[in-house]
Amino acid sequence: MTEFEAQVLTDLSVLKNQMNMLLGIGQPGRLAQLEERVERHERSVQRVKGFVGAMSGLLTIFHLAIDYFRR
Numbered sequence: 001m002t003e004f005e006a007q008v009l010t011d012l013s014v015l016k017n018q019m020n021m022l023l024g025i026g027q028p029g030r031l032a033q034l035e036e037r038v039e040r041h042e043r044s045v046q047r048v049k050g051f052v053g054a055m056s057g058l059l060t061i062f063h064l065a066i067d068y069f070r071r
Helices: 003-023 030-070
Strands: none
Touching: 003 030
8 A cells, every 4th residue: 555545545534534523423413413503593583583573563553652642
């Protein structure tokens, strides 16, 4: 085996280990954990958007009430 072939096999072994760590071997890997974190973040962003929408509607009604009672 030449030095080049040994280097290639070493690099492939390192790559294989990194892919196993990233994807996981029967366990959730880092990629699955990252996807879960993104989904949790998206859910929280949607909740905040809903809350802000509701609050803006209440604020609009409050301003309309102020205008109504001012006249």
